[in-house]
Amino acid sequence: MHEMSIVEALLDAIQQELKAYPGTTAQVVHVRYGQLRLIVPETLQFCFAAATRETSLAGCRLELEEVPATARCEQCRQEFPVAEEWFLCPTCGTMAALVTGRELELVNLELEQPQPVECVS
Numbered sequence: 001m002h003e004m005s006i007v008e009a010l011l012d013a014i015q016q017e018l019k020a021y022p023g024t025t026a027q028v029v030h031v032r033y034g035q036l037r038l039i040v041p042e043t044l045q046f047c048f049a050a051a052t053r054e055t056s057l058a059g060c061r062l063e064l065e066e067v068p069a070t071a072r073c074e075q076c077r078q079e080f081p082v083a084e085e086w087f088l089c090p091t092c093g094t095m096a097a098l099v100t101g102r103e104l105e106l107v108n109l110e111l112e113q114p115q116p117v118e119c120v121s
Ligand SMILES: [Zn+2]
Pocket: 073, 074, 075, 076, 077, 078, 089, 090, 091, 092, 093, 094
């Protein structure tokens, strides 16, 4: 289940981001991932919930967005969708380079605001 290692990478990235905002935690985490990472969203959700259950991120929602895989031919500059790790240009048969499809990025975090402190006079 490679989703668990992806969750660990995401949690590292989230903790890094949260360092800038002491005392807050994330309520929603937006993540973009490439199609070629072959992530099963339901499995990723499940792993994320399991990994955060006992932490300050418990209950945090994961919003996933899949990025389609595309490649571009160096010869004729054509961009085309791909479904596998290697690909030839459908027009000229040249080996093409992947443009999108391998990303795994934290797009943004929606933070929970710290509770306002009541001033007791
Ligand atoms: Zn081409």
